[in-house]
Every structure is written in C-alpha cells, then in structure tokens.
Amino acid sequence: MRLILRWIALAIAIWAATAVVPGITVHGGARTYLWVALLFGLINAVLGSIVKVLTFPVTLITFGLFIWVINAAMLELTARWSSKLDIKDFWTALFASLIISIVSSLLRGVYKKATPF
Numbered sequence: 551m552r553l554i555l556r557w558i559a560l561a562i563a564i565w566a567a568t569a570v571v572p573g574i575t576v577h578g579g580a581r582t583y584l585w586v587a588l589l590f591g592l593i594n595a596v597l598g599s600i601v602k603v604l605t606f607p608v609t610l611i612t613f614g615l616f617i618w619v620i621n622a623a624m625l626e627l628t629a630r631w632s633s634k635l636d637i638k639d640f641w642t643a644l645f646a647s648l649i650i651s652i653v654s655s656l657l658r659g660v661y662k663k664a665t666p667f
Contacts, residue, residue: 573638
C-alpha cells in the first residue's frame, strides 16, 4: 500500500512541476502522469542509485546539492525514453527536479502524520 501511495505522490509531484515550471509538459491525463511517475521512479531507483553511489564524493563536497543534478539527469532520461514527457532543457529539468523533491517530501510528511504507526 505504501508503494502505491508513494507512486501517486510522485505523479502529483510531477503534475505540480508541470504546473509551475515552464518548459516541461506531460501529454495526457492522469494515467499518463502515473506512467511517467512509474518510469521516473524505476529509472531513479535503478540508474539513479548507481549514479548516486558513484558520485558520492561530489555529493558530499556540495552538501547534498548534487543530488538535484542527478535527479534532473534522471528526469531528462525519463523524457528521452518516454514520448509523453517533454523537457525544454537541462535548467528546466533541474528546476522541475527541485519542485518534484519538495512536493514529494511534503506529501510523504502528510502521509506519515496521517498513519498512526
């Protein structure tokens, strides 16, 4: 159940990024946002984890800020592999990854406060 809620939260975060950031669009409705969230989650879990381990020294030096650059690269990769997501450039992806991180964290915090255990 927790995985499904995180997936929906990621889809909402991607929707928020498309609403706030000019230059990022998702072509379709709610199912398309869920598809893009699933693809982004899988890419970030598999490739993102490997890249985060390999770039740990840079992440440590930048006090964790390099994670947003990695997430932006994973978002760009998602756009490249999906015809439903378009991203204008890397700076758009970087700002969108910031919005996605913030909204996902907020939704995760709401979920943790709503569940008693």
